[in-house]
Amino acid sequence: xxxxxxxxxxxxxxxxxxxxxxxxxxxxxxxxxxxxxxxxxxxxxxxxxxxxxxxxxxxxxxxxxxxxxxxxxxxxxxxxxxxxxxxxxxxxxxxxxxxxxxxxxxxxxxxxxxx
Numbered sequence: 732x733x734x735x736x737x738x739x740x741x742x743x744x745x746x747x748x749x750x751x752x753x754x755x756x757x758x759x760x761x762x763x764x765x766x767x768x769x770x771x772x773x774x775x776x777x778x779x780x781x782x783x784x785x786x787x788x789x790x791x792x793x794x795x796x797x798x799x800x801x802x803x804x805x806x807x808x809x810x811x812x813x814x815x816x817x818x819x820x821x822x823x824x825x826x827x828x829x830x831x832x833x834x835x836x837x838x839x840x841x842x843x844x845x846x
Contacts, residue, residue, distance in 0.1 A: 735761075739782055746789045755793055758786045 739761060746754045765779035 736778065736781070739785070743785050743789055747792060750793055750796060752793070755786075755789060758782070758789060762786045 739758070742754050742758055745751055746758065762779065762782050765775060765782060769776040769779040
């Protein structure tokens, strides 16, 4: 059930980095698809709650940045780390940079896909 999570994270990070509203809509559609299936298994329910929390954070972040005339910047992840901590969530920096090879390697190991 972790396989769909990595692409979700990539799209989520793209939304945070550049404020892409089309990708934000894609995240919403994926969350809605999980919502309709969450009663079928615990794994789907957990994934739904994780993705929903990230989608909600991305939505609020995009809304907040749009309200103050945000332009994409190279420090978007640092800015988002500060924002997400206000919700009591761990910053992305604690997980490693999603574009970083070590992050991908750690995800592969977690999923038992060592190369």
